Amino acid sequence: xxxxxxxxxxxxxxxxxxxxxxxxxxxxxxxxxxxxxxxxxxxxxxxxxxxxxxxxxxxxxxxxxxxxxxxxxxxxxxxxxxxxxxxxxxxxxxxxxxxxxxxxxxxxxxxxxxxxxxxxxxxxxxxxxxxxxxxxxxxxxxxxxxxxxxxxxxxxxxxxxxxxxxxxxxxxxxxxxxxxxxxxxxxxxxxxxxxxxxxxxxxxxxxxxxxxxxxxxxxxxxxxxxxxxxxxxxxxxxxxxxxxxxxxxxxxxxxxxxxxxxxxxxxxxxxxxxxxxxxxxxxxxxxxxxxxxxxx
Amino acid sequence: xxxxxxxxxxxxxxxxxxxxxxxxxxxxxxxxxxxxxxxxxxxxxxxxxxxxxxxxxxxxxxxxxxxxxxxxxxxxxxxxxxxxxxxxxxxxxxxxxxxxxxxxxxxxxxxxxxxxxxxxxxxxxxxxxxxxxxxxxxxxxxxxxxxxxxxxxxxxxxxxxxxxxxxxxxxxxxxxxxxxxxxxxxxxxxxxxxxxxxxxxxxxxxxxxxxxxxxxxxxxxxxxxxxxxxxxxxxxxxxxxxxxxxxxxxxxxxxxxxxxxxxxxxxxxxxxxxxxxxxxxxxxxxxxxxxxxxxxxxxxxxxxxxxxxxxxxxxxxxxxxxxxxxxxxxxxxxxx
Numbered sequence: 001x002x003x004x005x006x007x008x009x010x011x012x013x014x015x016x017x018x019x020x021x022x023x024x025x026x027x028x029x030x031x032x033x034x035x036x037x038x039x040x041x042x043x044x045x046x047x048x049x050x051x052x053x054x055x056x057x058x059x060x061x062x063x064x065x066x067x068x069x070x071x072x073x074x075x076x077x078x079x080x081x082x083x084x085x086x087x088x089x090x091x092x093x094x095x096x097x098x099x100x101x102x103x104x105x106x107x108x109x110x111x112x113x114x115x116x117x118x119x120x121x122x123x124x125x126x127x128x129x130x131x132x133x134x135x136x137x138x139x140x141x142x143x144x145x146x147x148x149x150x151x152x153x154x155x156x157x158x159x160x161x162x163x164x165x166x167x168x169x170x171x172x173x174x175x176x177x178x179x180x181x182x183x184x185x186x187x188x189x190x191x192x193x194x195x196x197x198x199x200x201x202x203x204x205x206x207x208x209x210x211x212x213x214x215x216x217x218x219x220x221x222x223x224x225x226x227x228x229x230x231x232x233x234x235x236x237x238x239x240x241x242x243x244x245x246x247x248x249x250x251x252x253x254x255x256x257x258x259x260x261x262x263x264x265x266x267x268x269x270x271x272x273x274x275x276x277x278x279x280x281x282x283x284x285x286x287x288x289x290x291x292x293x294x295x296x
Numbered sequence: 297x298x299x300x301x302x303x304x305x306x307x308x309x310x311x312x313x314x315x316x317x318x319x320x321x322x323x324x325x326x327x328x329x330x331x332x333x334x335x336x337x338x339x340x341x342x343x344x345x346x347x348x349x350x351x352x353x354x355x356x357x358x359x360x361x362x363x364x365x366x367x368x369x370x371x372x373x374x375x376x377x378x379x380x381x382x383x384x385x386x387x388x389x390x391x392x393x394x395x396x397x398x399x400x401x402x403x404x405x406x407x408x409x410x411x412x413x414x415x416x417x418x419x420x421x422x423x424x425x426x427x428x429x430x431x432x433x434x435x436x437x438x439x440x441x442x443x444x445x446x447x448x449x450x451x452x453x454x455x456x457x458x459x460x461x462x463x464x465x466x467x468x469x470x471x472x473x474x475x476x477x478x479x480x481x482x483x484x485x486x487x488x489x490x491x492x493x494x495x496x497x498x499x500x501x502x503x504x505x506x507x508x509x510x511x512x513x514x515x516x517x518x519x520x521x522x523x524x525x526x527x528x529x530x531x532x533x534x535x536x537x538x539x540x541x542x543x544x545x546x547x548x549x550x551x552x553x554x555x556x557x558x559x560x561x562x563x564x565x566x567x568x569x570x571x572x573x574x575x576x577x578x579x580x581x582x583x584x585x586x587x588x589x590x591x592x593x594x595x596x597x598x599x600x601x602x603x604x605x606x607x608x609x610x611x612x613x614x615x616x617x618x619x620x621x622x623x624x625x626x627x628x629x630x631x632x
Contacts, residue, residue: 044425095610101425102371103609109558110605117598237433240426270444277437281418288421
């Protein structure tokens with residue numbers, strides 16, 4: 001192994017790439033949820049970032065107030081945020097299904113503002129730190145780099161969740177119903193499937209997925225009310241680049257863009273916050289429907 | 297050029313503004329006259345001039361935005377980028393380069409137009425919900441560029457921009473002179489938007505909004521029309537930003553932030569998309585609300601804005617003016 005790559009110490013270089021992969025896993029999980037929700041509900045869920053943020057806060061809150069640790073949070077946060085998702089879908093979103101999707105975007109934008117504003121009022125804008133669980137603390141020396149265990153866990157966990165979701169949607173009976181519901185809800189309803197409940201649970205599942213990503217992220221980044229809105233815009237760009245048609249496509253796009261971002265941070269740090277948007281512009285010029293999208 | 301027949305049947309339920317009468321009806325005309333008179337005497341009846349100027353700048357911004365969502369059916373979620381970049385450019389030119397205010401404002405506005413052309417070329421490759429996401433992402437890119445550029449002052453923003461003298465003659469430091477300049481420009485923009493919408497070009501825009509495939513099949517180069525509408529809208533948004541910097545004397549990151557892009561949507565939605573006066577009413581309401589609430593409730597302003605958003609989408613999609621027009625139409629129908 002060489003001492004340095006591109007003039008940067010190998011250890012630092014690989015560290016940045018790993019960080020990029022970690023970010024990419026979050027992009028993948030969030031854009032996956034966005035795509036599934038959009039497919040069935042026809043709503044681009046701007047609140048997805050806020051749900052991710054709420055997941056992280058749920059983890060922090062259950063540790064602070066009830067002393068429930070990380071492993072509990074992995075279950076509690078998705079359940080709580082999923083329940084909130086049920087509430088949102090039942091009371092608000094279901095009134096919008098026959099309208100232009102733009103209204104769904106605007107309503108969920110309003111929801112995101114409310115969630116962010118309430119948490120800012122309660123906890124301020126400064127970050128809360130969340131400890132890395134003991135079992136995953138420390139690092140493993142791989143010889144060519146020192147791998148922080150927690151980061152490896154995040155990548156593995158979110159990849160398994162993404163693949164699990166893919167399997168559920170593409171290979172199971174339930175997934176077949178979901179896909180059929182995306183194509184033609186009236187027909188699926190006529191076959192005796194309770195489509196409104198299916199739609200509700202889909203939104204809840206998307207919300208839970210976002211919350212799970214939030215819990216995974218909590219020990220790595222500062223938990224702040226703003227963490228969701230900063231992320232959701234990048235995820236929108238990821239979704240535009242990948243196209244919302246394919247699940248594996250959005251997972252791959254998310255991971256690849258995270259890696260590219262990490263690489264840019266090493267080679268040309270000034271551009272790292274805009275590189276995803278530049279790629280989006282380039283992809284739009286060449287393939288307007290996105291890399292995995294279907295041309296109309 | 298003949299305008300294609302208006303088609304009332306859009307695919308699905310597009311964001312449908314109230315059908316605006318081609319010419320304002322009598323009550324509406326009277327109301328406009330009263331409002332204009334009020335605006336003209338505002339500095340003499342104790343209305344805080346800086347607040348009025350700020351609200352007028354945002355009214356210009358909302359009118360510009362409305363040209364796009366209300367008459368072309370394109371939801372831009374990144375309009376703050378144009379307001380903000382013009383605000384920074386004007387501020388820097390007036391302060392550090394020592395340009396006169398009229399040239400600085402002109403340059404800022406032109407910058408927004410150029411930026412609108414570039415972003416428009418990319419964004420119009422997608423429609424509907426994707427258009428919104430693309431504009432949001434491109435605007436976020438502009439935000440990051442503004443955050444990192446040395447001359448924007450980063451987190452502190454650009455402070456202490458002098459107002460100077462218009463054409464070297466009129467001292468803009470006098471709030472009244474500044475106010476009448478802003479008012480004149482606002483009236484000009486208002487009439488300009490009205491003129492555009494009623495022109496044959498505006499009719500084509502509305503045809504695109506109602507049914508894009510049909511407009512294409514009638515032989516219109518839809519992309520070119522949309523791009524021009526986008527650039528017109530961003531240019532006016534730039535004018536709003538440039539003026540705002542001269543009025544307030546600073547440009548900050550909140551001028552390019554996505555939350556401002558959201559606010560201009562709310563202003564237009566609240567007042568009534570696709571109505572001429574709606575965005576103006578919306579802008580005054582939101583700016584007034586923010587000014588008033590900031591003292592009262594502090595950080596709950598964002599929550600209140602969010603709740604207003606939700607309420608508008610659920611129950612009030614035509615906005616104040618749209619609902620008023622619909623109510624009047626219902627009353628007239630009942631009267632026979």
